[in-house]
Amino acid sequence: MQRTHTCGELTEKNIGEVVTLCGWVYTRRDHGGLIFVDLWDKTGLTQVVLNPQIDKLAHQEAQSLRGNFVIAVQGKVRARPEDMVNLKLKTGAIEVYIDELEILNPSSTPPFSCWENQEVGEALRLKHRYLDLRSSELQRNLELRYKITRTVRDVLHQKGFIEIETPILTKSTPEGARDYLVPSRLNPKKFYALPQSPQLFKQTLMVSGMDRYFQITKCFRDEDLRQDRQPEFTQIDMEMSFVDEDQLFSLAEEMIATTYKETLGIEVETPFPVLKYKDSMNRFGTDKPDLRFGLEIVDVGEVVRGAGFKVFTQALDAGGQVKAINVKGSAESLSRKALDDLTEVAKTYGAKGMAWIKIQENGLQSPIIKFFDKEMLDRLIETVNGEPGDIIVFSADTPAIVADSLANVRLALARLLKLIDEKKIKLAWVTEFPLVEYDAEEKRYVAMHHPFTSPMEEDLDKLQSTPSEVRARAYDLVLNGNEIGGGSIRIHSKEIQERMFKMLGIDKEEAELKFGFLLDALQYGAPPHGGIAFGLDRIVMILAGASSIRDVIAFPKTQKATCLMTQAPSEIDPKQMNELKLKYDLR
């Protein structure tokens, strides 16, 4: 029997036609004389009817049907009696009277029902991922994922990009994340690394005159997993020659806006606002601010300097900061318990505690006001624009801890007070990142983005003197508080690249050993170029409204980076170890 229609397309227009449907038994309702089967495929459900008066044999055979059996049926489309129309189904106006039934494949009883809305443990769902993927939610997510990549390919194609594949077996690169390694059988004691990104290859392609490259490709980083992070993930990677930030931003904006339009039918405004890293850190404590709500951070260090409150003065004396958030109108809604919980949030990010002041009509309430004189309190309240009904929360510590703790207290507050409008889409560029940051452990500067990121021209003279003040031509794209992409204008001058390596403490031999091929390439007419890479999984997750990256990946890993379906990773045969000339040395 050859399928003539899918299970989601028959309507009144097909009444009278003889059709053949194939699909899975969704439910079977056996009335003894009459059997109803809801037949499922990814397009929908169709009710088929087995009536012994239409075909005795088919009816008899249908008694053995069970859930998830794969069947083919042939019969005539009929209108349902008027009061039997099922408005819940697209195909609810019709049903198919079957005169031929073929069981293509029976099914064991599955460990869980993939169609019912019963909450099933994620471990079990991952073990039987093929069943879980039948659910409408995952079907919808994977379809959205495909629509997004298709739109991206369309847009980039129109803009003159070509997709070029780069190696998966490649060279281990220093810095950055931990590499996944693959032993080389033909070259004992040597290893390939799986790429953390195609970074070096795409820059090399610019030297080749490819002009505009993109690739939707897997990247690998052997680090711990999170809700929005997998060791194996997909980047939309791109690179362009002869561009500056403006051209690159507008292209990326068009790509994102078109994606929203084509997949969700939503118009997003372009151009996206641009926020300098420094301003983002000052106002939100993070380089990926969620701009859907306010609760901005205010520096009150100068106001409280010299107060009798040791927590503040000690932080300031040690070169730290005191910053605050005015939680407008929250005096009623934020309980003592909520403030304790927020304090725990602050502590998670290194703060030793979280001070607060409640402004009431009849004065201030707080465990710390006794340490301040009235004049200082007045100025403090004025600085944060405080009014009766507000609560001011404080963090005092090193700049990094103040930023980190308040950024996360801010997010927790927004969730607690339900300040986030889920319909809002707030995209922004964050620019002028520091080129390097000091690594206390390694006692040297390390590239914040990567060592090929171009410094800003006006900061070039600080490369030697004050490296930490040099700003980079690097940028991130932030969507509702998530970093969804990042990139930079690259260094194409050999001279600047050498100064960069010098600052990072990488000598000539080391540079040659680690990045030799790119450095060679850059000597042979490297055009000015820059690029960006987007995290596809995160973008799909946000557009799908999914709560975990696992919900937009067909076969995701668990938090311990295993696959419950394939049981990867697994032990290997000693023969394979011998071939690779590898030996365990477990400690």
Next chain:
RNA sequence: GGGGUCGUAGUUCAGUUGGUUAGAAUGCCGGCCUGUCACGCCGGAGGUCGCGAGUUCGAGUCUCGUCGGCCCCGCCA
């Protein structure tokens, strides 16, 4: 490396202060049923309480360890 949380029929869960034979719903199996659509009615089967020690006359329940899922810190150029 660290913190939190969960683990009991196939599944989702309940299980009191440590006390008789561990329950419910759903699913599954059998029977009945010609207008259901999460069909209905009757009956039945189904448990290494994640695993291992310990405390106790007695452990699903308490203690320790361990394994696994999830969330978080660190980590993620």
